[in-house]
Each structure stands twice: as structure tokens, then as C-alpha cells.
Amino acid sequence: MVKILILGTGSMATNHAAAFKAAPNSSVVAAVEPDADRRAAFGKQFGIENLFPDLESAIAWGGFDAAANVTPDAVHYPTTMRLLEAGKHVFCEKPLATNYPLALEMAETAEAKGVINMVNFTYRNSPALQKARELVASGAIGEIRHFEASYLQSWLVGKQWGDWRTESRWLWRLSEEHGSKGVLGDVGVHIVDFASFAADSNVATVESRLKTFHKAPGDKIGDYPLDANDSAVMTAEFANGALGTITATRFATGHANDLSLALFGTAGALEVKTDGRASSLRICTGEKDIDGQIWKDVETPPVATTYERFVIACNTGVNGDPDFRRAADIQRILDLCFAQDKARTLTAAAPAVEG
CATH class of the missing domain: 3.30.360.10 (Dihydrodipicolinate Reductase; domain 2)
Structure with a gap:
């Protein structure tokens, strides 16, 4: 039975909590949310008793095996890295990070730690x-x-x-x-x-x-x-x-x-x-x-959903797909698209050179 913490309580977090509560051999045991009112409401909605205002408090408590990271995009990297340092399995929302170097570091760290790492590309559920x-x-x-x-x-x-x-x-x-x-x-x-x-x-x-x-x-x-x-x-x-x-x-x-x-x-x-x-x-x-x-x-x-496959991976110790490495590879493509667009903008803005 894998014990899961939900990190963040925004609209997507309700999907995570409901899916993990419904998955076999899974239990949602804690949640992290800085806003007191939202934290209390989320806990009441899903019957979660262990509620924390920040990730450090939850890690100090330590009563969970894995975390579903449902924070805003820019927060994925620092919070996931902290969870990996604590030896926790991580199921992260997409995109894994805001750029390829950070996403690659997350993938390499997860692999080095030997923890389960997956990304919620939800349309794999099709x-x-x-x-x-x-x-x-x-x-x-x-x-x-x-x-x-x-x-x-x-x-x-x-x-x-x-x-x-x-x-x-x-x-x-x-x-x-x-x-x-x-x-x-x-x-x-x-x-x-x-x-x-x-x-x-x-x-x-x-x-x-x-x-x-x-x-x-x-x-x-x-x-x-x-x-x-x-x-x-x-x-x-x-x-x-x-x-x-x-x-x-x-x-x-x-x-x-x-x-x-x-x-x-x-x-x-x-x-x-x-x-x-x-x-x-x-x-x-x-x-x-x-x-x-x-x-x-x-x-x-x-087919099994990404949520169900993460639970299976945590309980068997065999990492599932899509993993952090896959998400980093996708981020590499997106970074190239951003770089091409920036280069095109700079070229268009450059003054003409007189011959």
C-alpha cells in the first residue's frame, strides 16, 4: 500500500486526489497547501487529516512514500528536487520543468536515487x-x-x-x-x-x-x-x-x-x-x-491510467512510463521551439545593414 501526499490543492489536485483514492493499493494520507482556508477545504473534501502549510513540514513528518506534485509549472523543479533528496517517489504534473537542463537534472537525480518517477501526460490514458x-x-x-x-x-x-x-x-x-x-x-x-x-x-x-x-x-x-x-x-x-x-x-x-x-x-x-x-x-x-x-x-x-500505473510502480519497485527522462526529452523539443522563435524575433528587430 503506497501512501501518497498531494502537493498543492489547485483544480488539477482534485483529479489527483480522487484518482489515487480510487486506485487499488493506494492511500492519500496528506496534503500541502500554504493557504489555510484552501488547505482545510481540501482536507475535508477528501478526508485527509494530515495537512501541512509547506513541504518542509510534511517531509519532517515523513509519513508518506510518494508525492503527487500539482504545483505551478515553475515550482515543479525545486519541490521535486527536495522530494527526491528525501527519497520519495514523485508523480509530477507536466511540464516537468520550465526548461530542458532543469528537467534533465530532475531525471538524472531520480534515476540516481532509484526512486519511482513519472509525469502525468494524461492523454496516455486514451x-x-x-x-x-x-x-x-x-x-x-x-x-x-x-x-x-x-x-x-x-x-x-x-x-x-x-x-x-x-x-x-x-x-x-x-x-x-x-x-x-x-x-x-x-x-x-x-x-x-x-x-x-x-x-x-x-x-x-x-x-x-x-x-x-x-x-x-x-x-x-x-x-x-x-x-x-x-x-x-x-x-x-x-x-x-x-x-x-x-x-x-x-x-x-x-x-x-x-x-x-x-x-x-x-x-x-x-x-x-x-x-x-x-x-x-x-x-x-x-x-x-x-x-x-x-x-x-x-x-x-x-487501459490503466497514469495514476494507476504510478501506484503499481511504487508497489512493485519497477518504474512506469512516462518517466522523467521522457518528459525531459519532450522539454528539449519545446526549448528548441522557444529558441527558434526568439531568434526569429531578434532577426526581425535587427536594423538593416547598409552596403
Whole structure:
């Protein structure tokens, strides 16, 4: 039975607490939250008696085996490193860190300590995604030549999740000053993992464009400068030679939270779709179906969630996937995208040189 501490009590923390309480051989025994009112409310909601105002107090108490790190992005590194120093297993929210060097240090430290380390790429929970990877690995669609992947949200044009203009839980995601890496760091990390996992091949090269749109007078609301990227477009090549596009945006009107992936191979094609709850998979393969452009639905049996796999890993001592090393590899791709965008901006701003 693994005893888990929840670090942070924001909206995503409720998912972690509920999932770990429901998982077999798992018990949520403690939580950390600086705000007294939120700490008390969270403890009451999930029946957690051991509540702490800071991580150091929880570590001094020591009555837990593992921690679910649900702090803001910029806090992942210092808090996870402290947990690793204490010999605790860590299940961290994405992105693992705000840049590749920090993410790599976290991965190397976790590996050196011999503790379980996993990252919550939640869309690995999609049965369709897992089945697609299985089919690719079996050669069902031959060698992949082309792919198209997208993560579409619309909360900057709709109010399905509330009004972003008035709620801090959305405004911080639009502000680099508040630790946001924009849509690329928030959901781009998911779609890069989603596409490369299904293709059973890592991203080898990437060229990208990022865009921040005007959204308010002075591009600022209260204490939040609205300077983080809102849309990202990548042209990428996988290590297996496949070429394609990966996109992410918060301006996709009509799409609440939709991930789509198409993989086109020499002997067929796959289409994966999910909204984080339901998912679907279609295949076009075989001479008759390829010539007739006929797509057929594929059955996708249930799979263990990332939460359940973390619990299994803690109880067996065998690390699960996706681990910190995988998250660091994804962060390396994102860092390259940011660097390319910065270089492009600096080049555009440079004065022309007279001959």
C-alpha cells in the first residue's frame, strides 16, 4: 500500500486526489497547501487529516512514500528536487520543468536515487492512443511517411470553462511573468508526446512558429501581462523519417479540448481522436480499403491510467512510463521551439545593414 501526499490543492489536485483514492493499493494520507482556508477545504473534501502549510513540514513528518506534485509549472523543479533528496517517489504534473537542463537534472537525480518517477501526460490514458501505438509497432500500416497532430482549445473565445478575463486560474496561463510557457508549454507538451508516442518514434528535428495575439487594452489585465504564446505550429520529422505538423492553439472556436492525430504509412493509415474522456480510433489498411478509401473503427479496450500505473510502480519497485527522462526529452523539443522563435524575433528587430 503506497501512501501518497498531494502537493498543492489547485483544480488539477482534485483529479489527483480522487484518482489515487480510487486506485487499488493506494492511500492519500496528506496534503500541502500554504493557504489555510484552501488547505482545510481540501482536507475535508477528501478526508485527509494530515495537512501541512509547506513541504518542509510534511517531509519532517515523513509519513508518506510518494508525492503527487500539482504545483505551478515553475515550482515543479525545486519541490521535486527536495522530494527526491528525501527519497520519495514523485508523480509530477507536466511540464516537468520550465526548461530542458532543469528537467534533465530532475531525471538524472531520480534515476540516481532509484526512486519511482513519472509525469502525468494524461492523454496516455486514451485507449485509442495505446492501441494505435500497438498497431504501428506491429507494422499494421507499414512505415510511417506523414503525420498531422493537433490540440485544439477555445477558452480564449468561449466561456465553456469560465471567463478567462476575470479568473486567475486562466490569466496566469497567459503571463510569462507568472511562470507560464503559453499554449506550447501547457498543451503543446501533450500533443508532442501524443504524436510521437503513437508513432513509436521520437522527434528528430523541428521548425516552429509561436504567436501571441492582442487580447486586452495594453495587453494586460490587472497584474497579468498577456505575453505568453497563444498558438504554436511545428513542422517536425520523426526519427523514423516521417514528416508532418504539430499544432496547438487556444483560439480553435468550436473545440473545447480536442486532440487529433493522423498517421499515414506505406501500408495504411490511422486516425486517433480524444477529448480526454472519450476516444476513437479508425484504420484504413488492406488493398481493398486503401483503393476504396474505406475507414473502419477499431475496438480499443480499457487501459490503466497514469495514476494507476504510478501506484503499481511504487508497489512493485519497477518504474512506469512516462518517466522523467521522457518528459525531459519532450522539454528539449519545446526549448528548441522557444529558441527558434526568439531568434526569429531578434532577426526581425535587427536594423538593416547598409552596403
